[in-house]
Amino acid sequence: MKISIRDAGAAKVVEIEGDVDLGTSPDLRRTLFENLLLAPKLALNLAAIRYIDSSGIATLIEVLKDSQRRNKEFVLFGLSPAVQQVFRLTHVIRIFQVFQTEEEALGSA
Amino acid sequence: MKISIRDAGAAKVVEIEGDVDLGTSPDLRRTLFENLLLAPKLALNLAAIRYIDSSGIATLIEVLKDSQRRNKEFVLFGLSPAVQQVFRLTHVIRIFQVFQTEEEALGSA
Amino acid sequence: MAGPKLSLKFVMPSDPRYLPVVRGAIGPLAAAIGWGESDCLAITLALDEALANIIRHAYHSRADGLIELECSESADGLEVALLDKGEAPDRTKICARAVACDQPGGLGTHIIKDVMDTVSYQATPAGNRFVATKRLRKTI
């Protein structure tokens, strides 16, 4: 798994590439929590994720809850079919704000 | 492995997706030999190949030789890094005409 | 074809860095048996979750526990069996969490049950045994 972060106005866009699993989700968790402190909004690009397991989904739920407590925004975009299927299997898609493109994700504020 | 074929002027463009191996290369071989009869030029797009083994490389060599016998053109384009590495390991890259883009591949006649 | 059926056996440490090896094999195995792309992903996920549970719960995230995995093509589909020598699961916690809620946890055992046709957890003299099967016909 590779993570890259860039600024887009006041928001931060985080891009993840590769597999998010029990081995790599702690890294993702740390990066997301750190960056949530640095901006009012995080937009997570999931287009290059080949695989995500329930520890990855759990990480996203934790970050979402933390963002709500801090009055910040945490949104997802670019869900690949594989990611969409895992979201479906875990029945959690409804709790997230999900967009098709980065533009839409950033425009949502 | 998926194969799709379309016309581009007098030439035919063949696109292969997925893995070319002992199981799938006979299909590729048949398709290429058939289409070589139908056009003066075949351009093979290798960009979506994830894997190719020596039976795939051998297939390409056979088609190249057949094209030369028939005074036709057989060119390759869009070699992914994985494909390039297998070409290197098999030391056969020099016998093929290789282009970056479809445009260049079709312009070579 | 009356020849041998495919079977795989992995002997692996309870280290998450080996999970991609199992995932790499199980998806193509499911495809070779006959499942489509989305079932292959679901099966991969289910097995990965079962392994992750052994690492986290049976071995409490120690990386040096022993896990044995066997996958085989059966007459009507796929069978996977896992064995570990760690702490036995507390049966009352398996699929105990309600689904469709927003808690970050308790998802794994539901995924396994949803994806596979049969799932069992057994205590044996050799260790904790997990067996799951899936028939080719069923679409999830």
Added chain:
Amino acid sequence: MAGPKLSLKFVMPSDPRYLPVVRGAIGPLAAAIGWGESDCLAITLALDEALANIIRHAYHSRADGLIELECSESADGLEVALLDKGEAPDRTKICARAVACDQPGGLGTHIIKDVMDTVSYQATPAGNRFVATKRLRKTI
């Protein structure tokens, strides 16, 4: 970590449709051992070529022969061993073809030898045994 080392054992029919299963496992295994992307591909290719040779030459493309594959992480890299019950290889044909020529054939055994550090073909009572190893240090 003093725990078990990873080892895989596949029992498979000599059917090309199972080759993706082996490739799916060996690439991530090489990555877990420590090789970079290009070495992982080379190792995958070498093992795939060794299997393809067994299918084509030892079993003459019959799909119901038995192949046993064992891959294990060794102290300094990777060891793969293959066993088949088909026709034994003619040693004089292995790496017999000149490289860098334009013949469609004779490539597989060269790839195997180029990629791996040691390669051996043995006749044993159990069948034809192929063993190849690669140390982590060597870059190809």
